[in-house]
Amino acid sequence: MGRGRYRRSVSDQPCPSLAPTLFTWEFATDPYPAYAWLREHAPVHRTTLPSGIDAWLVTRYADARQALADARLSKNPQRHSESAHARGKVGIPGEQRADLMTHLLNIDPPDHTRLRRLVSKAFTPRRVAAFAPRVRELTDDLIDAFADRKEADLIHEFAFPLPIYAICDLLGVPREDQDDFRDWAATMIRHGGGPRGGVARAVKKIRAYLAELIHRKRAALGNDLMSDLIRASDHGDHLTENEAAAMAFILLFAGFETTVNLIGNGLYALLRHPGQRARLQRALEEGDEELLATGVEELLRYDGPVEMATWRFATEPVTIGGQRIAEGEPVLVVLAAADRDPERFADPDVLDLSRTDNQHLGYGHGIHYCLGAPLARLEAQTALATLLRRIPDLRLAVEPDDLRWRGGLIMRGLRTLPVTWGK
Template sequence: MTVAGPAQALPTDPYAVFERLRETAPVHRTTGPDGLPVWIVTRYDDVRQALADPRLSLDKSHALPGGYRGFRLPPALDANLLNMDPPDHTRIRRLVTRAFTVRRIERLREPIRRTADELLDAMAVRDRADLVASYAAPLPITVICELLGVPPESRHDFRAWTDAFLIPDPARPDRAKQAMTTMVDFLAELLDRKRTEPGDDLLSALIAVREESVAGRDDRLGADELMSLAFLILFAGYENTVQLIGNALLALFRHPDQLDALRADPGRIAAAVEEFSRYEGPMLLAARRFPVEDVRIGGVTVPAGETVMLSLASANRDPDRFPEPDRLDLDRDTTGHLALGHGVHYCLGAPLARLETEIALAALLVRFPRLALAVPEDELRWQPSHRARRLLSLPVRY
């Protein structure tokens, strides 16, 4: 069955759409924004199983001819973990994890706290602010640039380039392409500098990391792989965290009893971040997949080469897995939520996103204990996207 409605409705009312699909057509063939057919998978058990199914490839070469019209990266950025399968994915991820260690992430704890405090100091001179522009967005871009070793004077540019990809401007259709070209040039120059003048940062570590291969030769990351990883860490690290912080705050405003409970016991924030991720995580849909053969999902046969979108947001609101899923409950057992994926493609930066969100929320709630929405909720604007769940602004008063 092909129906145009669900995909077009996602940006405005995603959870109502997903609820209807879970009940009536949990594996549903519809028409995507590009006019091509796409399968949307919505029930928790089906989504979780499909995320780990090796027959569902992230490699665009497995799409039917003319069957993929999504955003295409330039070749220098395309060799990233969201576009490949094992064994290439396994090799690159293994090398990255040798550099992107728990210890390196933990060393960012104080810089995150310092950045949060500086942003809150700037907000404190006023009695209201847009939390996306003043806090949720500048915090992760500063942290990611610190992680990668991007000079402070270039960090504003990084945020502008990233926003150009995320927030389309109908008046400037070439804006995203221009930003991409500029970023590629900048990253190439930065990587060249790190090769000759390495520092104590992730890019320098990725350049240096190597591992003995099965053939006895040193395996290391190639030039395009390094460029693609730098882009992915920047883009995904910024996008996921700014969305998670903003969505978590809105969830608390919608549930004042839970906001009061968290203010009374800030020690619950780490567990609360997991519930925020389940309740309204940053991504509606996982990265598109292409079956390498006909695959049965939820009793439905999906033909090889067609596009499959796995709904993380719908799976996390499935009442068969999470009772009363539309209610924020900071005491809920969130074990197994899929906000950051599952299987070999589980989000590499998940520990950093959690750390940033925990520190950001704790610092904000302590500094401004009377924080509240400054506008009616129906005036809030969301990014017009079928894939992500991001507030464009969050006006608050304190």
């Protein structure tokens, strides 16, 4: 399908005052109508973010895919033309003060290439497959805790603890310390779109713990990712202790909240689409795992866990979608908008678990494609399949309008998901 009905010159675009209001609580509940307007009328749209930073939003699929792979868009916050003004407003609160900036979301090649090569060993198909029994064990243990109660909050009791315990196991955090990690992670999620002080304090605690853990692991290396990072730093692979801590931190931060939202948003979508849920349950009863795999990809596309890709900054004047972006200006690729672009997806606002032509951007594109995507998919498939098999009559315990979404720029997820069954 051509794009003729969409393409406008900048001078032909409607007055910016006609653009929908962004970043309100109403917008957070359902941003998709606003994104449809932007795709149609202002596909590369300059806006002021809640933090006061001005940035460009890229909303069409083709433009988004181009931007995600464009080497002229740096991940390094120091490339921001207003880096002094933006200090503390770009990236994860507290990461700069805690000396945790040198991770994959903030660096470019060649450092990005070096660090990604080292960490990618943890997410090979073989290693992820070997981790599957532990994910199943965690999933069953969490369901056991509420199965007899006939009610639960599937965010706090299921979608949240599963990935945090999984990533702790992967990193090699001892079981007796994992509840501390859960508390710090809860603070980061709870305050992610609000006061930044709480997040910064949690980051400071995580940094102190990681320094201690690196010291303990160096004395007794194990078969875990933190031990692998230490081995790399001790054997000439040019990984400093700060880089090892920063890598562990970003795997914790990016590796759990995306999966929390994937499971939570996915369960909510299935509860709101009983026909699709029934199809999936029938397939699971018949031992057909194919619909589960395509279904998770569709849930990623339909209402994915990452609303916008993390920050990028133009290193030179760049033209995206006919719009010139000046050197140093921030660019945010709106994955949620791109993945509902009717120029790329047929009936994009329809949830179809059997959709096969589904090259969504839910985990990015290019060299910054999400490293932990295989683990997130494993956790989501295991969580959804196990829960639907064990509690097939799940239903929402509140009206959809009573649910609240966490405010924030990058992630998209529910605060709570109360459900009931068997009553």
